[in-house]
Amino acid sequence: MNFALPFVNQTFGGNDMKRRLTLIAVLASLAGCTFNVKPIYDSKEKAKAEATVVQFHSLYNERKFDEIYERLDKQATQSREQFMAATSDIASHWGKLQTTRLDEAKVFYTSPIQVKMIYNSTFEKGNAQEWFTWNIYREEVRLFEYNLTAGWDK
Numbered sequence: 001m002n003f004a005l006p007f008v009n010q011t012f013g014g015n016d017m018k019r020r021l022t023l024i025a026v027l028a029s030l031a032g033c034t035f036n037v038k039p040i041y042d043s044k045e046k047a048k049a050e051a052t053v054v055q056f057h058s059l060y061n062e063r064k065f066d067e068i069y070e071r072l073d074k075q076a077t078q079s080r081e082q083f084m085a086a087t088s089d090i091a092s093h094w095g096k097l098q099t100t101r102l103d104e105a106k107v108f109y110t111s112p113i114q115v116k117m118i119y120n121s122t123f124e125k126g127n128a129q130e131w132f133t134w135n136i137y138r139e140e141v142r143l144f145e146y147n148l149t150a151g152w153d154k
Helices: 014-032 042-061 065-070 080-094
Strands: 097-108 113-123 126-137 140-150
Touching (some): 042 113
């Protein structure tokens, strides 16, 4: 038995073949280009996270650590007691937040969407960098990770 595939014996005319090769060359060259295009949602996701940082700082300065804990993501592994002890230690060591400036923010399109942010912050007792990781579930923003380190790297 012979099986013939219809396209194997197909012949192409000279112009048709040139057009196909030109199209393939154009597509290959475009595929090799790198574009620095951010998804259109980057600014929306960053804005959600930035608004939540403002709320976080307000609650921190008011020492409403319970309310901050309630905004933790379910994936965070700290117990309430660990979280309360850590935030109390931070507040005792650094004092109230005086000023803060966003240094860097990046959006990661994972499930859930994550926004990682670095803030250069001035507290009553010194300068520190705050590192936030927020998990975003549509309109809900949850704190996944928070770290505070002395000084500013940049």
